[in-house]
Amino acid sequence: MITLSHYLILSLILFSIGIAGVLLRRNIIIVLMSLELMFNSINISLAAFSHFLQSMTGRIFVVFTITVAAAEVAVGLAILVAVYRQRKTVYIEELDEMKH
Amino acid sequence: MVSWLILFIPLIAAVLITFVTRKQKDLSSYVSIGAVVLCFILSIDPILTLLKDPHMKPVEQGFSWINIPGLHVEIGTLLDPLSILMLFVVTFVGSLIHIYSRGYMHGEHGYSRFFACMSLFIFSMLGIVLANNFIQIYIFWELVGLSSYLLIGYYFEKPSASDAAKKAFLVNRVGDFGFILGIFVLFQATGTFNFIEINHILEKGGIPESTIYIAALLIFCGAIGKSAQFPLHVWLPDAMEGPTPVSALIHAATMVAAGVYLLARTSLLYHFSPDAMEVVAYIGGFTALLAAVIAVAQNDIKRVIAYSTLSSLGYMVMAMGVGGMTAGMFYLTTHAFFKALLFLAAGSVIHALHTQDIWEMGDVFKKLKTTGTTFILGSLAMAGVFPFSGFWSKDEILTIAFTSHHYFLFTIGILVAFVSAFFMTRLVFVTFFGKGRYHGHPHESPSVMTVPLVILAFFAVVAGFAGMPWIEPNFGSYIAGPLHGGHGEHGFNLFVAGLSTAVVIAGIALGYIVYCKELKSDPLAKNVLYNLAHNKFYFDEFYDNIIVAKVYNGIGRICNFAEVNFIIIFFVNGFAYLTRETGKVLRLTTTGKLQHYALVMVAGVVVLVLFFGVL
């Protein structure tokens, strides 16, 4: 019997892997991918709660999340392309304009 | 109703002149003169009422001006013998001086302005006279200060006039500082500002004696300022920068007497505080002597008269202090006549000679017969020669001082009488007789000026008879009603009268000996005392250089230094510095590396969850 905890633990581990990706990798594309991993982990827990609570709210939210994620990826990658054109790099460490 | 009319007619005139007739100079003067004459005519009715019934009941009218819980302030009028007397003095002398001014100020720049201010002054003065409560008297007290300021500074293009105006206002403010505090003390104790109500409470013994003492002294501060008593006497001589009619009306006859009037108004207060009365008496006596001595050594005709005014005011205040309230008021009345006369006559001389220095005059009696005669009559009255008005009033004061065992003050009074006689003689002889040192061709002033002189001279001569001790009812018994502690029956003391007459004659004789020669300059000028007096005992220098320049401005400079160097640097720039430095430190955390921020954020999440979620 699968319990809610199963899904939540899965979601937690997946989320942590996403964070680890964000914090550890230099390549912005990978960072963006890690963000997607985090989105997915959240989706899992939302859907799981929704299922075990027999309500629809969580599922509806997953739909929204996916939409937002899609938008985010589109904009994020567009920014990435624009930045790359300017700076010829996709490495986070070389993008430290915010310091100034 | 009449009292309201009397009060507001001059104000209406002032407003009218300011807004309507400013361009038509003649019309302005007519409006102003008309207003004050109308006031005089209107005040005849109350005077007749008083003459018919010396024990008249005070007539009080008032409307509420401020009315909130705990504070009720009225604007009202109070007609009692005291205010009716003052009403008469102010409107009568005022009328004459207004008429005189029409001639004297002829051709001056700002003619309308002059008359507007004069009307404003009459309004304010009548406000003081008719006031039925302390707040109102304070209001008009300040307003006479304003009109005095405006009129002293009439020739505002002259720095000396501007300075004198400023000085007069500020010195008066210092006195008023005490005055208003005194009013507060009384209000605190009684809960009302109304004179009659306060008197009732006083009579019932509703106020502790120490409070009365403090209140009396503080209120006396107001009188010190306005009546130019020591140590605030310095403004009055400088106030002579104003046009001469102003000196006559405001700085001799009426406004400066307001302090004495105030003491009379609040006489019950002093009655219950003999200690305060002593202070009043000694300050008055000292001022009288000081001013008389200074007057001996002055060369400006107006200043001599100004110091004699100071001296007379000191006399009046002393009278109030030794318990001679009616005597003080009597002196005030006669003084108003002869001092106004002296100033106006002096103005007439100045008008003819275009100088104020008595050493540039001399031998003009032949040219200025009317002026000269009236001036001499005024001088005799001032010196207190029998039977001129000054004699009677002065005699009454001296008698009271003597009979109330104030022998020291009595001696001072006698001394002042002597010195007064001396310097008035000096003034008369140096100005009108002796060697002619003037330039140009002086001729007598127009009749618009001389007629008031003659009328005033008449009163200066005869007004004293109203106060002769052996007629009944005399001056004192009419106004004794509202006064307390100084009821009229002093009788006639032959010793006092004889002594004062003797010293006056001595003074005149001495003056005659010293000055009835063909003199070019003052024969006493080498004297040390003379020099000291000539420089007014250095009071002005002391106030200007020490009190104002060092202490007053010094505090200002210290505070300004603190402001610039402490408040601005510490509070303002200090905060800015703190912020900037904190920013510099915190800026190091801004590495610009995205992952640093993300790391900190996640760490923050861990900490938050740890604190709020798990623990």
Place this chain on the structure above:
Amino acid sequence: MELIFFYIFAIVALASAIAVISIRNPVHSAIFLMVCFLQVAALFVLLRSPFLAAVQIFVYVGAVMVLFLFAVLILDLGRERFGEYLHHQSPIAIIVVVGLIFVIGLGLARGKLDAPLGKYTEAELVKNIEVTGELLYTKYVFPFEVISLLLLVAMVGAIVLVMKERK
């Protein structure tokens, strides 16, 4: 039976996720990401949410993945230029991540689900596409519109960002 499938999907998903963040070649990472997405879609099926599974595949596997691959190809990213695998903040980052797992795990272990059950029965949930549609157009119509707008803005924004300025 379901439990077995759950473990299979979960383990594959986690393994591919780890692969995503640890492989150097972005193209490979993208492929592993797709694998992970597919596993999540499968999990949605296990959660009785076929609609979500479909959306997951359409949007993530279909659209997002393609975008990633395009980006990787357009930017011509080969292997990472840096020799070392970890950079200087990595040790702290790992500690923090472990800490995060620990605290949330602690929360999970202590937590207890006591929220009231919803009104949908098991049967209704299976055919939840209808319910989803109904809710989206009634109760959640306002967020739905906002999210649509957001999508539009994102689209416009992306185009504007990438578009080269005309000379």
Place this chain on the structure above:
Amino acid sequence: MEGLPILSIIMLSPLAACIVLMFVKEESIKLIRGIAVSATSISLMFALYILFAYDKAKGGYQFVEKIEWVKSLGISYHLGVDGISVAMVVLTSFVIFTGVFVSWVGIKHRIKEHYIFLLLLVSGVFGVFTSLDLVFFYLFYELAVIPMYPLIGIWGSANREYATMKLTLYLSFGAVFALLGILSIYFTAGQMTGQYTFDMTQIGKLSFEANYQKWVFLPMLFGFGVLVPLAPFHSWSPIGHAAAPSAVSMLHAGVLMKLGAYGIIRIAMGLLPEGAQFWMPVVAVLCLINIFYGGVVAMTRKDMKFMIGYSSSSHMGYVLLGMATLNYIGMNGAVLLMFAHGIMTALAFALIGYVYDQAHTRMAYDFSGLAHKMPFIAVAFAVMGFASSGLPGLANFVSELMIFIGAFRTYPFQTVIAVFGIIITATYMLRALRNVFFCQSMPEWEHLKDATTFVERFPYIVLIAVLFIVGFYPAILIDVINTGVVPLVDKINGVSTIAKAGM
């Protein structure tokens, strides 16, 4: 007029004018001025209407408008005026009305933007004085402060960047503390009743714990006190005045400083009566620094705007003293002085601005004998100077008198120093009058022109007339103010209205 949202009209007509002005061409100056004048005259008209229509017998908040805004947080658009706010609204409308005329003469470039910011600011001020909702109060408070930044920064004179920066930062800094206090009250009140609301009238009915009141009163006092300005946080004000253009100085000293005092009265004292009892004696001491220190510093300053600036902080000291008395007389005096000083100081800055615009200097010793060249301005300045030094017949006298009488009961020592302050005021005012307007005229000021046209003279005439009217017949305002003061003071002194009725 029944049913008309009068307060909204007063408040929104400047705002509406702002919006209209945005669509007007920069060049059509006449139209711009016309819009500004008509908007402010609408406000003025309605402000005078509420002054006379306010039902003194009934008291309390009148002309109330209430619209729910965010129900879940308890925020509503809630306007209403009591006696105190009526006086302030009238003051504001007079100052802005004349201020528009003064800028008519004084502002030469970017006229449109100037009016937009000016009107925006004023709308905020009206909002503060009429809001009965804490959120809107704070919102309008910021709306009144922020436009100062561009107004001084763009149209200011010497040292304007420094001044505007300092001013805005100081005021925002203060506002934060006030906000903290407001929020604290909101949450505490919500916890007490279970119903969270920002409505002042609702919160006013509660009585907080005494200790709590003491602690929350302090940040409020500080926050609003910075704007008053309470010494030693006053230094933003003279420098701000000095740099600001005339109309802005007028508003700033005439109205903005009163926002602080109003905030203390309405929120700090009104909602935290026991806090007021605890802290106001401290204020009574601090205000002496304002009065005395501000006065003597004003005395040393040669720049006339600085002089008036310090003088303002000195006079606000009297307001604080009046508030600290916590009795009817002093409070009435304080509110009336806020009104009188607002008018007087607006007049002062308008006059100095007028001279400065022509002579390009404000140093008192640069001038001499201007009365020959500009008699009208000289007379107006004299009236202002005498008003400032508390001469009877002008509004300031009545209010200062009431403050002194009220204060003498509670703080005799402070009163003595405060009364001495009027000597100091007279000193610097008369010195300025003498140095600038009296004595011989100087050849380099031959080109100066007096205010001769109607537009030039109009604002001064209006302000002087107000000073005289209130000075001669103070009851016109006091009777209204008193209806607001009595319940407030009763509340602070713990006299319940029921107990009073029984007496």
